[in-house]
Amino acid sequence: xxxxxxxxxxxxxxxxxxxxxxxxxxxxxxKNLKRFPRQLKPEIEGNVKVFRLFVDIHQQELAPGLKTHTxxxxxxxxxxxxxxxxxxxxKVYFKNRTELNHTIHWHGMHVPWRxxxxxxxxxxxxxxxxxxxxxxxxxxxxxxxxxxxxxTLLHMQAGMFGSLIVEEPDDPIKxxxxxxxxxxxxxxAHDLNFLRxxxxxxxxxxxxxxxxxxxxxxxxxxxxxFDSKEELEEAVRxxxxxxxxxNRRAPADLAxxxxxxxNGKSYPSTPTLYIREGESIRVRLIxxxxxxxxxxxxxxxxxxxxxxxxxxxxxxxMNTMRLSPGKTLDIIIEGKNRGIWTFHDHDTxxxxxxxxxxxxxxxxxxxxxxxxxxxxxxxxxxxxxxxxKVALDE
Amino acid sequence: xxxxxxxxxxxxxxxxxMLCNTGxxxxxxxxxxxxxxxxxxxxxxxxxxDSETVSDISDTSLLVGFRQKLYNRYRGALVxxxxxxxxxxxxxxxxxxxxxLRVEDRTNIFRIGRTRVRSAMIEFPTLRxxxxxxxxxxxxxxxxxxxxxxxxxxxxxxxxxIFGQRxxxxxxxxxxxxxxxxxxxxxxxxxxxLSFQYRVPESQRWxxxxxxxxxxxxxxxLTSRPGYSGELDKALKSIxxxxxxxxxxxxxxxxxxxxxxxxxxxxxxxxxxSDYSDITRARSISTFTSLRYLYRKLERPAxxxxxxxxxxxxxxxxxxxxxxxxxxxxxxxxxxxxDVGLQLRYQKNSGDLKTIIGEHETEVQFAFIYxxxxxxxxxxxxxxxxxxxxxxxxx
Numbered sequence: 113x114x115x116x117x118x119x120x121x122x123x124x125x126x127x128x129x130x131x132x133x134x135x136x137x138x139x140x141x142x143k144n145l146k147r148f149p150r151q152l153k154p155e156i157e158g159n160v161k162v163f164r165l166f167v168d169i170h171q172q173e174l175a176p177g178l179k180t181h182t183x184x185x186x187x188x189x190x191x192x193x194x195x196x197x198x199x200x201x202x203k204v205y206f207k208n209r210t211e212l213n214h215t216i217h218w219h220g221m222h223v224p225w226r227x228x229x230x231x232x233x234x235x236x237x238x239x240x241x242x243x244x245x246x247x248x249x250x251x252x253x254x255x256x257x258x259x260x261x262x263x264t265l266l267h268m269q270a271g272m273f274g275s276l277i278v279e280e281p282d283d284p285i286k287x288x289x290x291x292x293x294x295x296x297x298x299x300x301a302h303d304l305n306f307l308r309x310x311x312x313x314x315x316x317x318x319x320x321x322x323x324x325x326x327x328x329x330x331x332x333x334x335x336x337x338f339d340s341k342e343e344l345e346e347a348v349r350x351x352x353x354x355x356x357x358x359n360r361r362a363p364a365d366l367a368x369x370x371x372x373x374x375n376g377k378s379y380p381s382t383p384t385l386y387i388r389e390g391e392s393i394r395v396r397l398i399x400x401x402x403x404x405x406x407x408x409x410x411x412x413x414x415x416x417x418x419x420x421x422x423x424x425x426x427x428x429x430m431n432t433m434r435l436s437p438g439k440t441l442d443i444i445i446e447g448k449n450r451g452i453w454t455f456h457d458h459d460t461x462x463x464x465x466x467x468x469x470x471x472x473x474x475x476x477x478x479x480x481x482x483x484x485x486x487x488x489x490x491x492x493x494x495x496x497x498x499x500x501k502v503a504l505d506e
Numbered sequence: 507x508x509x510x511x512x513x514x515x516x517x518x519x520x521x522x523x524m525l526c527n528t529g530x531x532x533x534x535x536x537x538x539x540x541x542x543x544x545x546x547x548x549x550x551x552x553x554x555x556d557s558e559t560v561s562d563i564s565d566t567s568l569l570v571g572f573r574q575k576l577y578n579r580y581r582g583a584l585v586x587x588x589x590x591x592x593x594x595x596x597x598x599x600x601x602x603x604x605x606x607l608r609v610e611d612r613t614n615i616f617r618i619g620r621t622r623v624r625s626a627m628i629e630f631p632t633l634r635x636x637x638x639x640x641x642x643x644x645x646x647x648x649x650x651x652x653x654x655x656x657x658x659x660x661x662x663x664x665x666x667x668i669f670g671q672r673x674x675x676x677x678x679x680x681x682x683x684x685x686x687x688x689x690x691x692x693x694x695x696x697x698x699x700l701s702f703q704y705r706v707p708e709s710q711r712w713x714x715x716x717x718x719x720x721x722x723x724x725x726x727x728l729t730s731r732p733g734y735s736g737e738l739d740k741a742l743k744s745i746x747x748x749x750x751x752x753x754x755x756x757x758x759x760x761x762x763x764x765x766x767x768x769x770x771x772x773x774x775x776x777x778x779x780s781d782y783s784d785i786t787r788a789r790s791i792s793t794f795t796s797l798r799y800l801y802r803k804l805e806r807p808a809x810x811x812x813x814x815x816x817x818x819x820x821x822x823x824x825x826x827x828x829x830x831x832x833x834x835x836x837x838x839x840x841x842x843x844x845d846v847g848l849q850l851r852y853q854k855n856s857g858d859l860k861t862i863i864g865e866h867e868t869e870v871q872f873a874f875i876y877x878x879x880x881x882x883x884x885x886x887x888x889x890x891x892x893x894x895x896x897x898x899x900x901x
Binding site for chain 2: 169171179180181305308309311312315316317319320323324329333334353359360361
């Protein structure tokens with residue numbers, strides 16, 4: 113096989129992942145359901161909904177052939193979806209099964225400040241083996257999320273995020289745009305080298321620190337944890353060198369993500385949005401990563417109906433939206449133009465896997481009632497002369 | 507240094523820098539740069555010895571490594587390194603001590619090339635690697651004894667199988683430097699060996715097990731022993747036993763004990779020591795033991811102190827001969843990667859050894875040591891990372 117033959121074969125194999133024929137199979141649709149966050153069922157204690165979360169180190173396959181270690185809630189990335197009604201009393205038991213510290217921050221929720229999950233400010237970190245109970249009333253309505261707030265840069269892109277949906281029986285969006293189906297999409301971006309190296313380093317440090325803590329030998333300078341800024345300044349005056357000074361720890365490169373995921377998966381493992389002609393679907397978009405995404409839907413305008421969970425005064429029609437880190441947006445897509453349409457980040461660096469297109473957060477909106485004759489959009493079989501002569505990564 | 511070698515060294519450095527700064531259309535490898543600089547003031551109080559050496563830079567070395575994933579679960583690596591040999595050595599000013607390729611997966615390691623031979627199973631806390639070479643290494647029976655590096659570096663072909671993360675079985679063939687006799691044609695094997703050891707990976711050092719390492723090895727040097735025809739009879743056989751005990755595995759005040767014994771089965775006809783070759787071939791027992799204390803401040807090594815004792819006896823000689831050595835040293839870290847060190851070394855020789863090596867040596871060394879290790883293009887995990895060891899291996 114010469115180089116040219118090889119490129120042609122490579123192109124054919126890569127393109128095969130794009131062919132839509134299998135999208136309509138029932139098995140594909142059933143498997144697709146698993147590509148959305150699984151709902152966590154509550155236990156009911158009186159008038160309180162009780163949820164149980166744990167975090168552990170887990171292996172996640174981002175795309176076929178690519179596995180990475182993650183920090184995962186209940187062995188899932190993203191973590192399971194917590195869905196409650198507005199005003200519900202909520203109790204979340206959070207068990208730390210790792211050798212690292214963690215907390216949970218309820219992003220967008222109006223919780224009591226002691227429940228906000230910011231280490232050393234609202235609570236002490238949940239240390240290895242410990243359990244912390246978060247209690248709050250579910251307010252306000254809308255699409256929110258939860259994530260770890262310890263070592264946030266690392267722990268969030270390592271997988272510690274999940275959706276938190278606060279519903280209302282008389283949903284204002286449903287009134288405007290009656291819908292039956294809805295989807296939750298959590299976007300993230302990952303520098304796998306940063307993740308791997310930092311988790312290893314933190315695991316190693318924590319083995320050492322835990323030994324000292326267990327022996328009652330907590331040392332403020334060693335742990336770089338002080339009771340006040342004045343105490344830190346005093347320590348520096350006495351010769352203490354904080355970890356961030358260059359002669360103590362070399363500045364680590366900030367994470368440079370090169371894997372982009374939706375619900376913990378990169379294309380071709382990203383979820384598919386199914387719709388029918390005449391149907392409206394609600395899509396809840398959550399940016400739990402560090403990158404901005406400019407999401408564009410082909411062939412349609414959609415309605416932006418909620419921003420940070422809050423219903424906007426006037427739904428806004430558009431076909432591209434900016435999803436900033438920490439932001440949640442809800443959109444309504446109306447099934448008005450049947451076909452198979454891509455839905456992707458228009459900063460196309462993020463539709464790559466490790467720098468190679470296609471990949472990343474590339475997804476599809478699929479009309480499941482598309483007539484049979486329209487489904488085979490690229491009948492390549494037996495037509496080798498039509499195969500592109502360029503490999504997709506060139 | 508010859509112009510050719512100088513050019514080669516510069517080329518390696520230039521090549522590395524270029525790779526670090528530019529993108530590549532193909533798979534860019536991981537690039538590892540390791541450097542260690544040792545410069546010492548040596549004060550020699552031995553009878554007839556030099557009074558001082560102003561600047562001893564021996565063992566200063568530079569290593570460049572390249573590594574990438576192969577098409578299956580294996581990884582391939584190339585390591586090239588050079589060092590400055592001992593003062594007074596008859597080697598060239600720069601010695602390429604590491605030039606080898608390695609292919610490995612989770613449980614198998616194959617190495618071919620020039621590197622550290624398997625003459626010792628563990629390392630000891632001495633200023634330089636060869637400070638106790640008579641006690642810590644199986645001596646090269648083909649060497650004239652001029653250069654300590656003859657005992658440490660050679661060509662090697664080695665296969666290692668890892669069981670259950672911590673047990674390693676290695677089989678190896680070596681070509682040791684030949685000066686006193688020409689055994690192998692065309693750079694063939696002149697030494698064979700097997701080793702088996704239990705070893706706690708470095709990343710798990712805070713798991714605080716007492717037993718850190720224990721191992722045994724059998725080494726044979728394929729000599730041309732006069733008067734013997736059978737290969738087994740001609741082979742010079744040594745058995746090595748080693749252990750490292752974490753006697754106080756505390757992250758702040760850490761103590762460990764290292765011990766290695768080498769039983770050289772020797773040749774029965776060697777009854778007197780007249781030169782270095784006899785020392786290598788006489789039946790002998792060598793032991794070396796180090797007690798080390800490490801103080802770690804702010805999760806970094808700050809101070810290390812070690813006391814080591816070596817003893818070597820030659821039981822079959824007509825003239826009772828033995829060696830004793832004491833090494834005391836301390837290293838203080840004055841900055842990340844940068845140490846100052848002070849080492850006292852005393853060695854006493856008796857019997858025939860007095861005429862070959864001298865009756866005793868006393869040396870005081872004051873040194874600066876700077877060691878760095880930098881990885882660029884990190885793209886996969888090490889076999890012995892905590893994630894891979896404790897949370898499932900990812901190829």
